[in-house]
Amino acid sequence: MGIFDFLTGEFIDVIHWTDNTRDTMVWRFEREDHEIKYGAKLTVREGQAAVFVHEGQLADVFTPGLYMLETNNMPVMTTLQHWDHGFKSPFKSEIYYVNTTRFSNLKWGTKNPIMVRDPEFGPTRLRAFGTYTVKVADPAVFLREIVGTDGEFTMDEISYQIRNIIVQEFSRVIAQSGIPVLDMAANTADLGKLIAAAIDGTMHQYGLTIPELYIENISLPPAVEAALDKRTSMGLAGDLGKFTQYSAAEAMTAAANNPAGGDMAAGLGAGMGMAMAGQMAQGGPWAVAPSAGPSAPPPPPPVEHVWHIAEDGEVTGPFSKAAMGRKVTAGDLSRESMVWTQGQDGWMKAEDVTELAHLFTVMPPPPPGA
Secondary structure (H helix, E strand, O other), X not given: OEOOOXXXXXXXXXXXXXXXXXXXXXXXXXXXXXXXXXXXXXXXXXXXXXXXXXXXEEEEEEOOEEEEOOHHHOOOHHHOXXXXXXXXXXOOEEEEEEEOOOEEEEEEEOOOOEEEEEOOOEEEEXXXXXXXXXXXXXXXXXXXXXXXXXXXXXXXXXXXXXXXXXXXXXXXXXXXXXXXXXXXXXXXXXHXXXXXXXXXXXXXXXXXXXEEEEEXXXXXXXXXXXXXXXXXXXXXXXXXXXXXXXXXXXXXXXXXXXXXXXXXXXXXXXXXXXXXXXXXXXXXXXXXXXXXXOOOOXXXXXXXXXXXXXXXXXXXXXXXXXXXXXXXXXXXXXXXXXEEOOOOOOOEEHHHOHHHHHHHHOOOOOOOOO
């Protein structure tokens, strides 16, 4: 579609653009040889801006309204040549329409986790995603810095760069905010405003602005989420002793009422009931704690001795009791072997040591005829 149709040397004198897409940011009004007749009418609708480029030089930016392309209402163009000749010269001109409405529901998100230092969890990785809105604030800067000579510039061509800027500033703002991870959900609105303000300087260099930026979700790694779920479950359970009693009673009731289980389910319910009664009688997990003080702790486990063996003036060991038994079986330890362990008064024969004497009793007698 061209700006004008060439009809026997005459030009159509109305220049306008209606956009039926949802992502076009800039559209160049094309025509043959880019020749514009003096006195043509330019229509700029609400939500649009028209940028006039003459011989590669940005001449004027038109806001919404109806314009006659004449020197008396184009002060910048008066410095350019051949306007007084009614555009009958070979100089070319172009008009770029810029969409100044908001482009909304644009997605952003972190590709990789962001490392932050949380006061409660320590070093933690975060992921986040949300939406944002972008708008052309300065059509001339946007055309000069981003679009260039692209005749049809869409939002997809710059959305990737904007997402990178948002993620970079999100990482910096989150790291410096000092907000605990568990409190970030309550501060997403403020964080969104901080990020939008942080990227405003960069967007201004592109001729763009970010009116709105929303953080829809901030998520933790699965392992941290699982730990939080466990903590929440413990908080809901309250007294773990009573919760155990309640869970056991519920399981017993469900087993007894299960029609598919038949006698097995009934037996299971009866067995659990007897086990609960026995535990309550013996002070088990279902028993009510007595008013007296806590029961005495169990005695410490016995200390296992280790042994040293003296043979031909050399000492080997230490060996455990099990190792000493293997030596007896292998014939490396006899009744006459001298042994010693900690707490023993000097070296003694193995058969005289009570703990080792029974190792020799399990030895079979000599075979007949030996």
